[in-house]
Amino acid sequence: MRKSIPAAAALALGAFPLAALPASAADGTYTANLTQLNDSGVTSTAMATLDGNTLDISIESQGLLAGSPHAQHIHIGGMGQCPSNDDEGSGADGALQVSDAADQYGMIGASLTTEGDTSPDSGLAVDRFPVGDDSYQRSFEVSDDVAAAIEDGTAVVVLHGVDQNGSGEYDGEVMSDLDDSLPEEATNPAACGVLTAGQMTEMPGGGVETGGGSTAGMEEAGLAALGGTLLVGGAGLGLLAARRRTADERS
Ligand SMILES: [Cu+2]
Incomplete structure (x- = not known):
């Protein structure tokens, strides 16, 4: 179904930079x-x-x-x-x-x-x-x-x-x-x-609100980084699912 392609593309666009990041800070x-x-x-x-x-x-x-x-x-x-x-x-x-x-x-x-x-x-x-x-x-x-x-x-x-x-x-x-x-x-x-x-804690597309202020400290940065890591995992799974769906629909 063509209908699903924009959703898959949007997901891929959003997810790819995240998936490309290492799971933990280098x-x-x-x-x-x-x-x-x-x-x-x-x-x-x-x-x-x-x-x-x-x-x-x-x-x-x-x-x-x-x-x-x-x-x-x-x-x-x-x-x-x-x-x-x-x-x-x-x-x-x-x-x-x-x-x-x-x-x-x-x-x-x-x-x-x-x-x-x-x-x-x-x-x-x-x-x-x-x-x-x-x-x-x-x-x-x-x-x-x-x-x-x-x-x-x-x-x-x-x-x-x-x-x-x-x-x-x-x-x-x-x-x-x-x-x-x-x-x-x-x-x-x-x-x-x-x-x-x-790594940068601000997600492309604004997926995560870090809530960082001018006095954002180490704890907050750490939490944001943790959130980013979780999101990377989630987005990666979503991307796989989207690929699978697209492949199914094409076949
Ligand atoms: Cu200066």
């Missing part, structure tokens, strides 16, 4: 679900693999100020957590500045530049960061400290640059606490997420 694979700071409206996902000191990281974001560069870093040496979107800081109208959150997410351990140097020295190399919501992917060598922080679960991905006053560009009266030649909008944190061991 060693050296990390995910960060970044949530907004400073009411930026930004959401982002970072996926990374660490092999020795070689980090391969990709970042997909939505809601960053278009046409402007966004500094992005792996922060280390803090508490390994993100501030809350509600936290107030020392910027205009209580905007959270970089230093306001440093005790939580730490200092810059690596600069996620598009080319060239990736050390903390390039923390504000604005001509070598993605613009707007540009996708990011790069493989490079990180320091021992950064590698250790990633393995410890205390490495935090932070995206910077928030148009706090809605002017469409980085401006305003208050200057950056990192570089007083830049407006704070250029460096204020826009999104933050802790790199956590395991």
Whole structure:
């Protein structure tokens, strides 16, 4: 029956990426679900693999100020957590500045530049960061400290640059606490997420609601990963059933 083909196809489309994932998190694979700071409206996902000191990281974001560069870093040496979107800081109208959150997410351990140097020295190399919501992917060598922080679960991905006053560009009266030649909008944190061991927990097609908030902890991530594993099993069974049904109907 032709009628069943769309259902089987939809199931296959939805199930295939899940079925392709390993049943348990592979060693050296990390995910960060970044949530907004400073009411930026930004959401982002970072996926990374660490092999020795070689980090391969990709970042997909939505809601960053278009046409402007966004500094992005792996922060280390803090508490390994993100501030809350509600936290107030020392910027205009209580905007959270970089230093306001440093005790939580730490200092810059690596600069996620598009080319060239990736050390903390390039923390504000604005001509070598993605613009707007540009996708990011790069493989490079990180320091021992950064590698250790990633393995410890205390490495935090932070995206910077928030148009706090809605002017469409980085401006305003208050200057950056990192570089007083830049407006704070250029460096204020826009999104933050802790790199956590395991595969991406957000299911394609929204099959699982992870309920992750800005302070999603290890327990929650673990539960979500468990849910993902169960879903993979279920989807795999469903896919088999669909194939069998289709085959029966064709014969
Ligand atoms: Cu940063």
